[in-house]
Amino acid sequence: MKHENKTNKLINILLKKNVKICAAESITGGRFAFEIIKNENASKIFDYGLVTYSNDSKSNILGLKDKINKTNVVSKEMSKYMVKEVTKFSNPQKSISSFLHWSSWPNGFEYKLPNWNSIHWSIL
Numbered sequence: 001m002k003h004e005n006k007t008n009k010l011i012n013i014l015l016k017k018n019v020k021i022c023a024a025e026s027i028t029g030g031r032f033a034f035e036i037i038k039n040e041n042a043s044k045i046f047d048y049g050l051v052t053y054s055n056d057s058k059s060n061i062l063g064l065k066d067k068i069n070k071t072n073v074v075s076k077e078m079s080k081y082m083v084k085e086v087t088k089f090s091n092p093q094k095s096i097s098s099f100l101h102w103s104s105w106p107n108g109f110e111y112k113l114p115n116w117n118s119i120h121w122s123i124l
Contacts, residue, residue, distance in 0.1 A: 007039055014045040023049040024062065024086035027074065050086060062086065 004012070014021065025032055033049035036042050052058045055073060059065040062085035064078075071077045 007035055011036070011039055011041050011045055015041060020045055020047040020090075021049075022047045022086055022090050024082040025049060025051050026053055026058070026078075026082070029053060047090060050089075052082070058082070 013019075021036060023032055030049065030051045033046070033051075036046050050061060052061050055068050058068055058073065058078075062082055064081055064085060067078065067081045071081070
């Protein structure tokens with residue numbers, strides 16, 4: 001029996017539930033997206049990823065200028081704001097917001113998937 005890593009396990013769960021991932025990353029610089037897309041069947045579950053590393057990109061792409069001025073950009077709160085904004089690039093009738101905070105990476109993360117069509121991750 002072939003060993004299934006956590007990423008492949010996640011991909012298989014998402015395939016079964018017909019769920020797609022949309023990601024907004026910051027400090028990880030696309031690592032989350034890379035860890036997904038380097039696997040077989042990733043194109044079936046990974047819709048898109050945004051790397052908004054600088055405050056300017058968070059402001060210009062995600063529209064978070066006001067939030068940047070009021071919130072630490074490396075915080076759970078900013079992660080939640082990024083998730084809310086990244087959902088604007090997807091089909092709102094097939095999406096749900098969730099977040100993965102930087103402190104959870106690279107040690108893995110927990111995921112529970114009801115009948116969602118899309119998950120939006122924000123990794124700081």
